[in-house]
Amino acid sequence: MPRHLTVLAIAATLAALGTCAQAQQSPWLVRARAVHIDPANESGPIGGVGPADQIEVSRKTIPEVDVSYFFTPNIAAELILTYPQKHTVKIGGADAGSFKHLPPTLTLQYHFLPASRIDPYLGAGVNYTRISNVHLLNGAGSLEKDSTGLALQAGFDYKLDQRWSVNFDVKKLQLRTDVMVAGAKVTTLKVDPVLVGVGLGYRF
Known part of the structure; x- marks a missing residue:
């Protein structure tokens, strides 16, 4: 083959390889979000006496990091992480103490328009919450230490x-815990929060 054709062939091959490499995206996406937690705060009458929904877990805004892995352009798994978050608790409007919770969540997502500038998605998965540092009713109250429940998700990337x-x-998230006083269960608290988040993502 003449030298100039060889050079042209090599240049064309390198250009094609460069185009393919540019078109391929890493399967990893990392996001950092600011997330506002709004608990549902549903509970039965304490000890079966009095009105329902007397237990109130505080709202708060927290930092969150999530890591997504794309199995295909449309299907991804997302692991959502933060550090133990402290919430205050009121019972009947009066301060009753506090607790911390750590809620790692794993969802499977479907991305509808992965090649578009705006990519909406839906997700579903499981939430595991570890409750710790419970200080309620001057030490007389406690909460169940673990909660496992469903997680539903919707959002978009711009x-x-x-x-x-x-x-x-x-x-x-489905987050529920038994409330105990002096070791006896008095009600079940459905925290079941809605989490609204805004943040930045980086695709490696």
């Missing part, structure tokens, strides 16, 4: 470029 994106996300 792509700024090939790597960076802005994310909006809403999750509903």
Whole structure:
């Protein structure tokens, strides 16, 4: 083959390889979000006496990091992480103490428009919450230490470029715990929070 054709062939091959490499995206996406937690705060009458829904867990805004892995352009798994968060508790409007919770959540998502600038998605999965540092009713009250429940998710990514994106996300978690006083169960608290988050994503 003449030298100039060989050079042209090599250049064309390198250009094609460069185009393919540019088109391929890493399967990893990391996001950092600010998330507002809004608990449902549903509970039965304490000890079967009096009105329901007397236990109130505080709202708060927390930092959150999630890591997503894309099995295909449309299907991804997302692990949602934070550090133990402290909530105050009121019973009948009066301060009753506090507790911490750590709620790692794993969802499986479907992304509807992965090649578009705006990519909406839906997700469903499981939430495991570990409750610790419970200080209720001057030590007389306690909470069940573990909660496992369903997690539902909806959101979208707005792509700024090939790597960076802005994310909006809403999750509903099933988080429930038994409330004990002096070792006896007095009611079940359905925290069941809605989490609304806004953040940035980076595709490696």
